[in-house]
Amino acid sequence: MAVSYEHKLLYRHEGPLDMENLPYIVQTMDRLLHSEGLRPPFRRKVVTTLIELAQNIIRYGAPDEVRPPLLSLARSEKGFVLTAKNLVHYSQEIFLRSYLTNLMEMSRDDLEKLYNATLTEGNMSEKGGAGLGLVQVIFKADEFSYELTPADEQYSWFTVKASFSPTV
């Protein structure tokens, strides 16, 4: 019988997310990928994406003890899917939709140019972001998608999925 790897969950963190527990999540996911036989460049793509998505949640996500963020890693038929889900204030929705739509329409060459231009000429935000995280995530992922769905009158769920296919 053929084994289906569709949505085989390897790791799930649903709960408070901060700089205290992020290193544990990073190490756990790195070890999991290592145990799956993945080589360093592939692990680096997935783990650095995890770091960027998690730190976006820590910096910009809406804190809510009852509805905490979610990070997960699943095996799919093509490879691995990293999911990050968190609440955002509805005022951030318009920006996120416009920003991500714009990035997703760019070619790889244009994404690379944007990354390099932001790296060399951009400014850091007060929260320590460089404006490069999502650019890198979309550039590195083999597939990228996002969803914004209403959670209540003030907040929406922001869900990002980044898929990676090992080449070896």
Place this chain on the structure above:
Amino acid sequence: MSDLFLSENLYIEPTFTTPEIRFEPSKQYFFIGGNSYPENSLKFYTPVLEWMRHFVEKHSPLPDHPIVLEVRLEYFNTSTAKVLLDLFRLFETLQEKGQPVRIRWVYLAEDTEMEDAGLDYQVAVKVPFELVPLNE
């Protein structure tokens, strides 16, 4: 900062999310190694950049003794990538003052992602930038 600091090393202990930083002017050897994904890279690296700016300002060039910066990172975030470029720019300034410098980007040989990151810096900075693959 007093001039006395020029004879002093800069040392920052590593944590799970921040690298070891060891700048040793007396040995002409500067080192950054480990993970670098602080929540606020600007806040973490500002004292390092300040130390480096002061060093660049006060340093008397030693033309026969290049200063080596060795970068041996594990996981690092994009804001670290940006701050690293700022640091490399200060090495450019040091070189413009007549001090030979060399940056060594050390990575696992099979880690092509790290190699690519090094190649991007090699193009972006105007100092000798050596890619050093390690075979473990």
